[in-house]
Amino acid sequence: MDRIRIKGGRPLSGDIAIGGAKNAALPLMAAGLLTEERLELHNVPRLADIDTMAALLAQHGIAVEPDGRVLRLGGAITNTEAPYDIVRKMRASVLVLGPLLARVGEARVSLPGGCAIGTRPVDLHLKGLEQMGAEIRLDAGYIHAAVRGRLRGATIVLPFASVGATENLLMAAALADGQTVLVNAAREPEIGDLVACLVAMGARIAGTGTDRLVIEGVAQLTGARHAILPDRIETGTYACAAAITGGSVRLVGAQMEHLGAVARVLREAGVEIEEQPDALLVRRLNGLHGADAMTEPYPGFPTDMQAQYMALMAVAEGAAMVTETIFENRFMHVPELNRMGARINVHGASAIVRGVPMLSGAPVMATDLRASVSLVLAGLAARGETVVNRVYHLDRGYEAVERKLAACGAEIVREEG
């Protein structure tokens, strides 16, 4: 397994290109199941999760043609099973359920099961599809779903604004018979991106950007071309990298619009963020100070930025309270950060981070993507050497992380193992 070795203490300086959003690309690829015609996605990031979704689509019979950052999808569905071996690698695989049901009336999708950051059930996806007329049975670790004829439009009230459930139901509703109203829908920008692509494919959807999406089902969708929006989590992560090293980095292609609460909290902590025509300039000229953050559905502070922000707060002056409300077990980075000299105490869903003047390098490892990158950030600021193990987590969601950081002056190398 590869490792990343970092010698900390160098302020970052330079440009970092921000890629297309992983969490938009995955549902957009699943949308390729909604039509036999060609769906051409642009600005696709090069990530392990994208390869996993491509393998899943290929398994369903879809032709997947990568061409640099362009991905062309098309063809008939020949198989409706999403096998355990693929789904266990990536929960987002469950996003094929709605499209398969809507297109061909049946699907057999492995239950994703638990993961490092919590139990993460898919009950809201299933209940919504049942309301649309699907018959769903769980057997031997698989979801067996079928519908006679077409799915029917329904009014579905989500008890929690789940991102994945909103996406699955949105795609199913696009091809359902009649009107679907999704109440308390998630409002993440990646959902707006999916809506934009579905509309380009001929779907009729109103209410984009709000928590009430109204979908008039159509009989058929067509091919389309769509460019994926920039990754706001990658943007926030490199903004933290600039801040934690006291550096100055231009995040090329990043957009302020979707940073929302992250920009607000970083500024409160003493980080400067300036909008430029093609980039965001992020720098820290003075000291960092503790500022609280609580994760919430968009437009709140994203849970996917919690670990990185905690690494930043570990070296701020004063204390910060970081509260996690989305996942029940998303503090696995805390013991590792503490091994690097951080002073973090977890009390239930909140962590008190008491800033220290300096972290110290250590061998560390993490069990999920964002936790892993938080250790990379800590390593950039720490005295001495940090070795981050289990790099495959990073490769799921960060393209060329060591190259992007090294180009800005970080002493960081990947060691193949």
Ligand code: UD1
């Ligand atoms: C997506 C993101 C992930 C991010 C998360 C929250 C993708 C591919 N992944 O994941 O990076 O951390 O949003 O912003 O876009 N829940 C249920 N029942 C359900 C569905 C969800 O109880 O049927 C719970 C989950 O266990 C979790 C919470 O709702 O506690 C949020 O989950 P959800 O918004 O669905 O996240 P994902 O779509 O899995």
